Amino acid sequence: DINNVEEEFAEESSAESEIETDDDNDSGTDSEDDRENSDNKDDEKVKPEESPSDSDMEVEGLAVEEAWTEPTGKKEDDESTEKMSAAALCVTVGSFCDPEDLPGLAHFLEHMVFLGSLKYPDENGFDVFLKKHGGSENASTDSERTVFHFDIWQQYFKAALDRWAQFFINPLMIRDAIDCEVEAVDNEYQLAKPCDTNRWELLLGSLARPGYPMRKFFWGNAETLKHEPKKSNIDIYTRLKDFWQNYYSAPYTNLVVQSKETLNTLENWVTEIFSQIPNNGLPKPSFDHLTDPFDTPEFQKLYRVVPVSNIHLLNITWALPPQERNYRVKPLRYISWLVGHEGKGSILSFLRKKLWAVALSGGNAETGFEQNSIYSIFMISITLTSEGYEHFYEVAHVVFQYMKMLQKVGPDKRIWKEIQKINDNEFSFQDQVDPINYVENICENMHLFCKQDFLTGNQLLFDYKPEVIADVLDLLCPQRANLCLLSTNNEGKCPLKERWFETQYSVEDIEQYWATVWAFDFEINPDLHHPEENEYLATDFSLKPPDFPEVDYPVKVLNAPQGCMWYKKDNKFRKPKVYVHFHLISPQVQQSAESVVLLDIFVSILSLNLSEPAYGADIAKLEYKLVAGEHGLIIRVKGFNHKLPLLLQLVIDHLSDFSFTPGVFEMVKEELKKTYFNMLIKSEVLAKDLRHVILEYGKWPIIEKYQRLMKGISAESLLSFVKAFTSQLFVEGLAQGKLTCQEAKGFLRYVVVKLQFAPLAHPCPVQFRVVDLPNTHLLCKVKTLNKGDANSEVTVYYQVGLYYFVIDYFQCMYFAFSYPIQSSLAFVTFLTFLTFLALVGS
Known part of the structure; x- marks a missing residue:
């Protein structure tokens, strides 16, 4: 139990005797999360929900992405x-x-x-x-x-x-x-x-x-x-x-x-x-006479497509009768919940063990194209490795085996009830939604649901009807599926071109061997089965009595050579939710471009190792993120306080027992190359990265990381890096929400005791130094790396000094300037621009 770990901090009693303010200059006090570097931040207060720094790279599974937000300029408080x-x-x-x-x-x-x-x-x-x-x-x-x-x-x-x-x-x-x-x-x-x-x-x-x-x-x-x-x-x-x-x-x-x-x-x-909106008296357009739109020879084929991104992606798509009328049962949500599961017995768990896939999503996006009055789409998208690309037919066969298993076993009431409970919990304790988003959602709900379900119809499950689910499952068979293989390896092999978006593609019959296998009663893979009961599903939402005075800002409640802990109890929303951040600070990270890449690989493998055991927490609305920061590893955990300690313990245990196979190491390297490449071909990400390279000391550009990875990195280098990284650390923690001060301190104790690291030999304060730009106009022009993208990206940056002195003035400037800028761009030059004014920390 995290909260019962034996106290092993030196000088802990003296550190707990007084409440310390956040003015301290201790090593690691100013963590990356506290930096005023989010494009849409409005004050100095530490907020658990804030985006990572512009230069952080969030790693979930194997996807490393630059956080790119579209700021509105309005305060989000x-x-x-x-x-x-x-x-x-x-x-x-x-x-x-x-x-x-x-x-x-x-x-x-x-x-x-x-x-x-x-x-x-x-x-x-x-x-x-x-x-x-x-x-x-x-x-x-x-x-x-x-x-x-x-x-x-x-x-x-x-x-x-x-x-x-x-x-x-x-x-x-x-x-x-x-x-x-x-x-x-x-x-x-x-x-x-x-x-x-x-x-x-x-x-x-x-x-x-x-x-x-x-x-x-x-x-x-x-x-x-x-x-x-x-x-x-x-x-x-x-x-x-x-x-x-x-x-x-x-x-x-x-x-x-x-x-x-x-x-x-x-x-x-x-x-x-x-009341003056006219009524023309005409009947509403109806498409009820149009049925089975994709029951065509062209649909049941294999399509090879040349994508824009550097990916290998297999899409398996079925066109079903419209499912809007079944919203109270939500058969597609039930099926997609099972198909997208990542725990034991799942499609992705099996494919990852074969090193054929790194990610999978399945279901219906509930857009107008995928769900309407004529049909509903059910699509499974699998991100393949290079090895998986060579075995894409076998990958499809695993999917069809899983679908056949679901058909044979039939709908499971326990699983449906579990999904219903998760949705109920999420609905009952959801965060406040901005009015503009809320009215938009309800407005569309009025088109889709009965009056009594306008507010809940898109979120909750109401009626368990196994026959409705079984009818949909029976339609998800190989003979009705469309296969699409998107890969840059298809370049030069796709003679056809779609008219409007100029997508290069080819079309062919399903390979005869597999067409024959799927036409008959093929065997079900014994490794594929329903998920076990979810141990992370919260059932206790009681609020614990406080053991600490109310404060406006997080305060340091624990300090030791190995780390410190900041704490603030939720005094406003009274929801049974907790937000925990840990920053594992190490001087190893900033030594070279290679060390930054090694941290990305380390975090990617750690995320991959966690994906199966932590998936139950994920679907129970307990979230975790591992961020490869500029000064170390950032761990973020949030969700219902009842089971959050279990998830945090799981993450720290896997960090402590970190290991990998040679096959996983090579797979992660290849996927990271694609990730870096895909970031570089996005103009907005490249422009953002270059801005930080110009402004920040010690910032390694994505292009250098990509070049270093392409030169080659060995598994031995990763092992050496991880050993050095975890041997000496300073861990800074922050806990906010409905938890006690003692629980917050227990989280840090568990991290320190479990990881068994030594304190840093020398203080390693996290400092974010920004270049003081000369008082003149500077211009940086870069050609886009995606030759097929006709769009451009322009960033105009004004450096004004200390952020908190000018925040209110710039909020006023946003409202004064945003309309004239957008108006002149859109109406004078006759061009469409995505324009944003934002306050950034660097």
Whole structure:
């Protein structure tokens, strides 16, 4: 038990006698998590939920990714959120209704509808009004719905509602703005092209029966909305007006508003403002007559695709009857929970032992393309190793064996109840959702669920009906599956090209041997079976009495040569959740680019070793992250306090008993090469990395790590590094939430006693020094490493001095500058930009 570990700290009693403030300059006091280096941070207070530093690399399984956020410039604290009001409106018509001769028209109308109204004719007036009063707005077009939403400070909500409603009552849709908005749509299309998910979705849609709407090009671009209409003498302005009149009708529309006003007040506002939305009296579009869209010879094939990313990925896809009506049972969630399991008996556990795969996901993304009134997609995506790529048919066979096992065993009520309990726990103790996101979710729920389930229908399981689950399972057989192999090894072997995203691919019949095997009653692999009962499922949500005074900020409650512990009890939210961070600081990390790469490999293997035993905790909503930081290893654990100690103990035990096989070492190296490469070809990640290389001392650029890894690193080097790293450390811990001070101190005791390391010979304070830039204009220009990406990335950085002195001034500047910048980019140069203003720590 973590909390009963024998105290082995020297000088512990004296360290516990007084509460220390966070002004101390002890070794390791300023951990990487405390650094003001998150793009969207607003104060000096330590927060468990903050993103890692820009330069941290989070390692989950084998995926090492730069944390890349899209800051809004608005404060994310709860007081700010509580002041916001929000509204969302869902028109239950989308891209499935695009005319055959105008692909992308529904998406284009989403843009055009916001260009002023009869009552408020200023083209950009609504956007200016929102920005002036702390708000934002957005919209999205899906297959069968178009959603609009905004938020604003509460006192301006009614005025904003009136302006916003006019877009659905009397929009101007200015003819002179058509060219500008076509360019905006075209640039969104250009931004979407380098995404492998978008490319595969478009290719998959092309395999449907002729005349079915999923074959359409939903994005739209300059060719479909400008050049082709002009050649065909199509007046796109008239067609836009017709589309709006035919489909933007009150009976097709759902509205959600959220504000601090009373329900009666909100109801009166809605009645007063929105009752003028026209009702055209036309029936809502229906696709009920369209069935089995992918029951075609083209679907049951093997497709080889050249991806943008450096990956080997096997997608196995089934097209099923629409499952929206089964939301109370959620058969796809039950099946995906089993397919995506990583514990003993799972698909991924078996494939990892064979060194054929590193990751697997399965299920339905619940997007409009994957789940609608015509069909539902069930897809299993497996990230393969190089060895797995050579055995992809065998990998597919393992998947089919598992599906056959599920069919034979049948639905299991224990497992369904476990999933239900996990979802209930998550729903009951969920964190507060920003109003703008909440109203958007509920607005879409109103399109999908019965009235009594609007608030819960997408999260909870209600009815156990094994026959419904069994019916879906029976459809997941090899004969109905589509296989797609995405790999850079397919370069030069794919003569076909998809029209819109120019995806290179080839198509072939399933290899005869495997087609024959799968056509008959093949054997089930005995290593594949249902998961065991989950020991990490929380059942005790009681709140423990405090044993420490209330404080506003974390305070140091334990100090010793090996480490220190900071603690703060949750005094506001009163939820049975705990957040624990440990920073294992070592001077070994910053010695060379090789040592930084070795830390990445070390963390990747450690994550891989934990993936099976810790998966039960993961699905029980106990989360852990291992971060290869610039000064050492960061361990983050959060979740329900009942079983969190078990997970923390598991992580530390695996760190203490770290080992690996030669095969795993080689596999991780190959995957890390792909990870570095995929980071380098993303312009936004490369630009961010270069900014930190210029500004920070001791920052190793991704390109140098990639080059060092390509030169070769031995297993002996890793063993030597891990031995040196774990032999001398300073461990700094932080615990926040519903736990006692004694429990927090027990966490640190367990780490120190279990790892058995010596204190650092010399203090190793974590210092983040930033270059003091000269008072002149500096320009760094770099060519993108992805020649197929037409997009560019621009970062403008102003260095202003100590962060906490200027925070409020820059919040004001954000609201003052963000709209003029976005407006001039979007409307003057006719280009679409993703623009963000953010406060960063370096």
